[in-house]
Amino acid sequence: MTTSLGLSAGSGMIHCVLLTTDEAGRTHTVNRVIDVDPTDGLTRAGRVNSGIDLMLGQARDNDASVGTIGVAYRTDEQAREIASRGTGAKRQIHLVAETEAIAHHLISTGEISRFESVVVVDLGDTGMSLYTVDPVTRRITDLQRSTAVSGNGLDALLASELTSTGRIRGRRKSSVLSACRTAKEELSVRDSTSIMLGNPALPVPVTRTVLERLLRPMASAAADEVAAYVEGPRVARPEAVVLVGGLANIPLLRDLIVERSGLEPVLPHAPESVAALGAATVAAAGTRASTLAFIGGRRSRDWLSAAPLAVFGALLAGALMTVYAVGSSLAGNPSTPSTPSSVTVEAEATTTSPPPPSTGESRVTPTVTSPQQQISVTAAPPPAPVGGNAGTGAGSGNQDPGWATTELPAPSGSTEQPSTSTLSTSLWPFPIPSITWPPPLGQLPSSAPDPTAIVTPPVTSPTPAPPAEGAPASPAPSPGPVPTTQPAG
Structure with missing residues (x-):
């Protein structure tokens, strides 16, 4: 088997x-x-x-x-x-x-073994096919295609008929067409049937009379085309007409084709x-x-499968990271901390000498060393003055702002102009503690080395030269806190 x-x-x-x-x-x-x-x-x-x-x-x-x-x-x-x-x-x-x-x-x-030639009429959902078959040689000739009748066309006519009468409302077109197709097949062997859509307690009755009324114009046109095909010029005239396809089960269409073709009908099972x-x-x-x-x-694969979701998640994560990075840059929040602002002072000198006592306090006191020596001084904006006299150094209303240019005094006997440097405020978003230089009187240096302290190179001349009369005083070197002598009594 x-x-x-x-x-x-x-x-x-x-x-x-x-x-x-x-x-x-x-x-x-x-x-x-x-x-x-x-x-x-x-x-x-x-x-x-x-x-x-x-x-x-x-x-x-x-x-x-x-x-x-x-x-x-x-x-x-x-x-x-x-x-x-x-x-x-x-x-x-x-x-x-x-x-x-x-x-x-x-x-x-x-x-079809007893016939020399037959014409096959295939009545399908999308149209009708006509061709001739020789049973002895198994040769197939004269293939033609027609849309005079089709199963889909009959289903659409039946659905339109039931919808226009108001017996079917609010249903999907595909559901109505499927129900009409089932009714068409049942009406080929029955006189009446019912269409079940929605509520089973309210079936929609359909009779064969309605189906034949809708089918008759198409069936007549199809029968005429079959008759014209049989009468066409060919070597041997067909002796029988074989009806196949779903629409061959409908008695009206089958009878009209057999009648107008004048040939012996052959209707296979199913x-x-x-x-x-x-x-x-x-x-x-x-x-x-x-x-x-x-x-x-x-x-x-569809859009809800695992692979597309994973790709979409990766793209979304990358987009979010890009937006975050751009937003941080525009907001002024760098991803890595920057170093505090510093000023580099370049001066040309051969000797250093301590300046005379000054009545005012300088914000930054750089160290003048050997020629072309670069000194980096870390500076921060000083605290706001609290009060006091201008000559005490505890704070003055004439104190320079943090962005002011500081002038360095020219060394003795030098004709070159003093170097200048501009102090800029830091872009670091968090406040930096103020460092007062020199420190207040009486404060001792800590035992641990200060990373911001300035290391003063060895003095090259044992005897400092006094500054010229009328010239500004040179800044004093200060490797540490300046010792202070308390006045007596």
């Missing part, structure tokens, strides 16, 4: 058939139909692979093992879409042309599944009418 799977993947519904053949040649079939929703987001290959999954599960339930899979296609574009390795498991399939699948099934079952049965038969036989291909093998 062998089991093969066949599918018909046209532009409408997908028909699936499990074909089991026993040792005596008897066949058993299991049919399923997948209603295609164009808004489901799946490709043609994905829908076909979903149908394969459905039928493989059905085979497991019946304790059967599927050997081969055949898929019938109508156009070359459909064949490329099916073999595009869409979503689902990767499988090997046999691609079979729809006309080849139908002709193979009709000839293998012997339904005409809607003839193409799928033929694909299963061709795949099991392994003839040259099929082409090996692969379907499936690609993973389905």
